[in-house]
Amino acid sequence: MTPGSPSVLLIKGGRVYDHAGNVDLPEIADILIVDGTIAAVRPGIADALARNEKVPELGARMIGATIDAADKLVIPGFVNAHYHSHDVLLKGCFETIPLELWVLSALPPSYPKRSTAEIRARTLLGAIECLRGGITTVQDMATIYPFDEEHLDAMLQAYEDVGIRCVFALQIADVPGAKSIPFWDEVIPADHRAALSGAVEPYKNINLLSLVRDIEASRRNRHPRLTWALGPSSPERCSDELLAGLAALSADRKLPVYAHIYESKAMTLIARQTHARDGGSLITYLKRVGLLTPYLSLAHSVWMSPREIEALAEAGTNVVLSPVGNLKTRSGVAPIRSYAARHVNVGLGCDNCSCSDAQNMFQSMKMFAALPGVCHPEPGPPMAVDAIWSATVGGARTAGLEGRVGALRQGMAADLSILDLTDPSFVPLNSVARQLVFTESGRGVETVIVDGRVVVRDRKVVTIDERALRREVADLMKPLRKDIDAVVARNNRMLPFLMEAHRRTWATDIGLNRYVGDGTG
Ligand SMILES: [Zn+2]
Secondary structure (H helix, E strand, O other): OOOEEEEEEEEEEEEEEOOOOOOOOOEEEEEEEOOEEEEEEEEHHHHHHOOOOOOOOOHHOOEEEEEEEEOOOEEEEEEEEHHHOOOOOHHHOOOOOHHHHHHHHHHHHHHHOOHHHHHHHHHHHHHHHHOHHHHHHEEEEEOOOOOOOOOOHHHHHHHHHHHEEEEEEEOOOOOOOHOOOOHHHHHHOOHHOOOOOOOOOOOOOHHHHHHHHEEEHHEEEEEEEOEEEEEEHHHHHHHHHHHHHHHHHHHHHHOEEEEOOOHHHHHHHHHHHHHHHOOHHHHHHHOOOOOOOOEEEEOOOOOOOOHHHHHHHHHHHHEEOOOOHHHOOOOOOOHHHHHHHHHOEEEEEEOOOOOOOOOHHHHHHHHHHHHHHHOHHHOOOOOHHHHHHHHHHHHHHOOOEEEOOOOOOOOOOOOOEEOOOOEEEEEEEEHHHHHHHHOOOOOOOOEEEEOEEEEEEOOEEOOOOOHHHHHHHHHHHHHHHHHHHHHHHHHHHHHHHHHHHHHHHOOOOOOOOOOOOOOOO
């Protein structure tokens, strides 16, 4: 027998959530983890070992560590399928301002270039917040502006060091942000226009297609828990040539693609104004350039028309909903019931740290399940189990990771969270599924395991010195606060013009209304 190894782990006697099992009162079982993979999930493994009986899945290995999960709930790790690490340090900076104003206030193109130390610190801090809330996979659609390879590598290394699984996409666009917002050209005076920017700005003198091809090719196997995706910011911010090139790259390399779409009414109106060739539809545009495939995931999808939802269903394209961020940016409510009715795969995300402002999938699940109530008085989907499914399997599917993460099954990666069932959220225990979605806030997450490695123990991340990171962040905030103040002051000077552009957008009929939910479009 080989000596016990920390890569062999036994979780003993917890209630193990199985999407296809008893979701109200999951069975008590043991989970055997060998070299990062779930080797077995069943009752009696610990008892057999105590009796010195052979456990076939263990072979000649010995248990390196045992976690007693009595009175605990074991759930698959969440997949935060829409997130950006670039504004982690701006949480709590903004009220519920409209999306286009928030973009100008929060995103990298408005700020001076940051230090590599700040990039690493904010990446770590965001990942820690995710992990402590039971998120084991995060899709970071990161803006690095201006682009700097050292910043990219600092981010990738931070993800490796903290131990979270990451699906990384560099957010890119080749249409200036100011061109993608309705009425800005008309109402913003010329002397303010230089300050206008979108979520991401085109890089100067860099071929975007070559860049994303090269960074993926040169780093594809460098980090064990990191996989790659493509990140065109949103269709209206990208040229035909760029999107067609990304479609070819996605097909060639089997890479997932994440893009924003129809988050706000303005993002929808600009499509009507600038994409006449495609009937004003960004879905038609995506189809024409070859991107409307099962590899594509469309974040937000709030102002999607019924006809476009049909097209998504036909193409097998995914959506990733971020309901909390949509509310905080006054963007409206996605047609959640329509996606469910058409069996469109839905992942859930938490979006930016300064527009939601929490990396908390419990909030996302609760909103996802509850929001259809603003427009559908009759009960119906999504139910609590659907929210859990979207927060795990649905998100994994967007990343091409279904079958590897999102469920606690033999052969899958050991990405999971252990929650305290003695927390008031679960007392009395009436339904694990409904209490996970409607009652739990994240307080009960005690232990988090990614790839078979304990990364959160007793509610603390053990891979990074959190206290040292807090001190570092405090130092980094001194110059950043000055920059935030300057950006906010600049935007305040433009506010009357920005609000005029918004009012014109809000006053324009685009045949859809998402301020009361599903509408009839
Ligand atoms: Zn986003």
